[in-house]
Amino acid sequence: MVDKMFEAFEGRVNSMSVPNLHPDFTARFHHFGENSNIQDGGQIYCPEGVYIGKNVSIRAHYYFNIVTEDIETYPKIIIGDGCTSNPGFIISATNYVELGPHVEIDSNVFISDTGHHFRPVDNLALSQGIGANRNRVYIGEGTSIGEGAVIIGNLRIGKGSIVRPHSFVECDIPDYCIVAGTPARIMQVYDPESGNWIDVKNEEEANKRISIRRLQPLMSICLPTYNRAANLDHCLHAILTQVGNNELVEVIVSDNASTDATPQVVAKYREQYRNLMYFRNEENIGADRNIFQVMFKGAGKFIKLQGDDDYQIEGTLLPLLNVLQKHGDCGVVHVNVHNNDGQVYLNEGLPHFLAATSIMSTFITGTILRREDLLRVDTPEHFLDSSFNQMYIQYAILQHNPRFCIINRSMYRFAANDPSGYNFGNVVFRSYQSILNYFLGNGLSEQDIRIDKHLVLYNKIIPWFHDIIQNRKKTNTDGFEDIFSQFYKDEPYFEQALQWIRSIRASVSAS
Structure with a gap:
C-alpha cells in the first residue's frame, strides 16, 4: 500500500x-x-x-x-x-x-x-x-x-x-x-x-x-415574463445555449399578454429547441399570479423559477443539475448568489432555513422546489397577492419535508431593471413579516423571527432602501417610514434605525 x-x-x-x-x-x-x-x-x-x-x-x-x-x-x-x-x-x-x-x-x-x-x-x-x-x-x-x-x-x-x-x-x-x-x-x-x-x-x-x-425531466425552468422582449431574448439564450435539447431540462415561458415582441423572441428559439414551451395569457393576470401559474405547468422533478431579466452564467446549469440529482430528496433548493465559494450543504427545518436564507428566500430565480412536495401544499395560493407567495410555498413545503439544500454560487448576471409595480415598504415589512408570523408556532419560534427581524433590517432592507433613494430608482417608497414604524416600534433599536432611515432620505433631498 x-x-x-x-x-x-x-x-x-x-x-x-x-x-x-x-x-x-x-x-x-x-x-x-x-x-x-x-x-x-x-x-x-x-x-x-x-x-x-x-x-x-x-x-x-x-x-x-x-x-x-x-x-x-x-x-x-x-x-x-x-x-x-x-x-x-x-x-x-x-x-x-x-x-x-x-x-x-x-x-x-x-x-x-x-x-x-x-x-x-x-x-x-x-x-x-x-x-x-x-x-x-x-x-x-x-x-x-x-x-x-x-x-x-x-x-x-x-x-x-x-x-x-x-x-x-x-x-x-x-x-x-x-x-x-x-x-x-x-x-x-x-x-x-x-x-x-x-x-x-x-x-x-x-x-x-x-x-x-422527456415526459418528466429532472428540472423545469419556469419563466414568467411581461413586456421584456430584449431581456427575455438574453435570458433564453443564456439558458438554451447551455442545455440545448437536453431531455433532463424543459424551459417554460408564461407570457402575461405582452404587447411587445415577446412572441417573436420565443418563436425564434422554438425553431431550434424542442424542450422550450410557450404559454400566453389572454389578459394580464398580474405578476404574482403569472409566477404562481407557471410553476404548476412544469413536469420536472424540480421546479426552478427564473426571472426574465436574470441571465444564467455560462457553465452553471449542468453543475446545478448535478446537485439536484445528488440531493433529490430535498423539498427546497436555494441558490445563494451572495456567496460564491461553491459550497453545497444540507440542513433541515424552518429555523435553519430562515437563518440560511432570510429575505433572499423571496428571490424567485434562487428558488427551486421539488414538484412532489409542491403538489402536497394544501393552499399554495395563500399569500398570492403579497409579492412573496413563493417564499410562503417554500416554508409550507418544509413543514412536511424539512430537508433543504443551499448552493453557494453566483450563477446569474442581472439586467438591473428597477423594481416596480409594488410598494417597497409594504412588501419588505408587511408581506415578509406576515408570512413569517404565519409559521409562528408551526415551525418557527418568536425568537427565530426576532433574530431575523433585526438582521434583515440592517443587512438587507436599509441598504436596499439607501440604493433606491440614492440612485433615484422608480421603486415606490411612499410611506416607508410609517410602515417600518408599524412593524418595528416595539424593538429596542427602533429609534436608532428610524433616524438612519430618515437621514438617508434627507441626505438625498439635500443634494
Missing part, C-alpha cells in the same frame, strides 16, 4: 515537472484560454486552427492533426473550458471536432471526423484520400471518454454521457447515456425520477426510457 501511494505521488510529481508549451507557440493558436496547460512533448499540426478554452489540461503525449489547412474554416479543433486529457490523446480533424466544456478524456483515445478511402485493396489507405470533408464531431459537456475508446464519423455525443473503455463509437449518443462495445451501443440510461442509471437490453428499450425521460 505504501509503495503504491509513493508511486502515485511520484507520478504526480513527474507529471507536474513536465514543462508546458512555450508561450511563443501557444500564441499561434486560434485561441488559447487563460489558466490552460498543455504539456510539452506532443505534436500539434497547424495550431492556428486549434481553439483552447479556459482551464484546459492536456498531458503529453498527444497528437492534434488538421488534415485540410483551410484558414477560412478555422478553428477546426475546439477544446472547451475545463477539459482534461491523459496521455495518448489523438484528434484528427478534416472539418470540425469539438469537445464541449468539462469533457474528460482518458488515455489513448482517438477522435476523428473522417477516415480514409480503402476501395482499391492494392493501394495503401493513406494514399487514397479522406472519406468525407463535411463531417462534424461534437462531444457534449460533462461527458467522460474511457481509455482506448475510438470515436469516428459524423456524430454527436450528448451531455453527461459515458463512453466505456475500448468502445468504438460511430453514431450519435443521446444525453446521459452509458455506451460500450464495438460498435458501441447504449447499456444504461439515466432516470431523473429515481436518480439511477437503468440497464437497457437493446436500442428499442433505450429509446423508450429516453422518451419517458
Whole structure:
C-alpha cells in the first residue's frame, strides 16, 4: 500500500515537472484560454486552427492533426473550458471536432471526423484520400471518454454521457447515456425520477426510457415574463445555449399578454429547441399570479423559477443539475448568489432555513422546489397577492419535508431593471413579516423571527432602501417610514434605525 501511494505521488510529481508549451507557440493558436496547460512533448499540426478554452489540461503525449489547412474554416479543433486529457490523446480533424466544456478524456483515445478511402485493396489507405470533408464531431459537456475508446464519423455525443473503455463509437449518443462495445451501443440510461442509471437490453428499450425521460425531466425552468422582449431574448439564450435539447431540462415561458415582441423572441428559439414551451395569457393576470401559474405547468422533478431579466452564467446549469440529482430528496433548493465559494450543504427545518436564507428566500430565480412536495401544499395560493407567495410555498413545503439544500454560487448576471409595480415598504415589512408570523408556532419560534427581524433590517432592507433613494430608482417608497414604524416600534433599536432611515432620505433631498 505504501509503495503504491509513493508511486502515485511520484507520478504526480513527474507529471507536474513536465514543462508546458512555450508561450511563443501557444500564441499561434486560434485561441488559447487563460489558466490552460498543455504539456510539452506532443505534436500539434497547424495550431492556428486549434481553439483552447479556459482551464484546459492536456498531458503529453498527444497528437492534434488538421488534415485540410483551410484558414477560412478555422478553428477546426475546439477544446472547451475545463477539459482534461491523459496521455495518448489523438484528434484528427478534416472539418470540425469539438469537445464541449468539462469533457474528460482518458488515455489513448482517438477522435476523428473522417477516415480514409480503402476501395482499391492494392493501394495503401493513406494514399487514397479522406472519406468525407463535411463531417462534424461534437462531444457534449460533462461527458467522460474511457481509455482506448475510438470515436469516428459524423456524430454527436450528448451531455453527461459515458463512453466505456475500448468502445468504438460511430453514431450519435443521446444525453446521459452509458455506451460500450464495438460498435458501441447504449447499456444504461439515466432516470431523473429515481436518480439511477437503468440497464437497457437493446436500442428499442433505450429509446423508450429516453422518451419517458422527456415526459418528466429532472428540472423545469419556469419563466414568467411581461413586456421584456430584449431581456427575455438574453435570458433564453443564456439558458438554451447551455442545455440545448437536453431531455433532463424543459424551459417554460408564461407570457402575461405582452404587447411587445415577446412572441417573436420565443418563436425564434422554438425553431431550434424542442424542450422550450410557450404559454400566453389572454389578459394580464398580474405578476404574482403569472409566477404562481407557471410553476404548476412544469413536469420536472424540480421546479426552478427564473426571472426574465436574470441571465444564467455560462457553465452553471449542468453543475446545478448535478446537485439536484445528488440531493433529490430535498423539498427546497436555494441558490445563494451572495456567496460564491461553491459550497453545497444540507440542513433541515424552518429555523435553519430562515437563518440560511432570510429575505433572499423571496428571490424567485434562487428558488427551486421539488414538484412532489409542491403538489402536497394544501393552499399554495395563500399569500398570492403579497409579492412573496413563493417564499410562503417554500416554508409550507418544509413543514412536511424539512430537508433543504443551499448552493453557494453566483450563477446569474442581472439586467438591473428597477423594481416596480409594488410598494417597497409594504412588501419588505408587511408581506415578509406576515408570512413569517404565519409559521409562528408551526415551525418557527418568536425568537427565530426576532433574530431575523433585526438582521434583515440592517443587512438587507436599509441598504436596499439607501440604493433606491440614492440612485433615484422608480421603486415606490411612499410611506416607508410609517410602515417600518408599524412593524418595528416595539424593538429596542427602533429609534436608532428610524433616524438612519430618515437621514438617508434627507441626505438625498439635500443634494
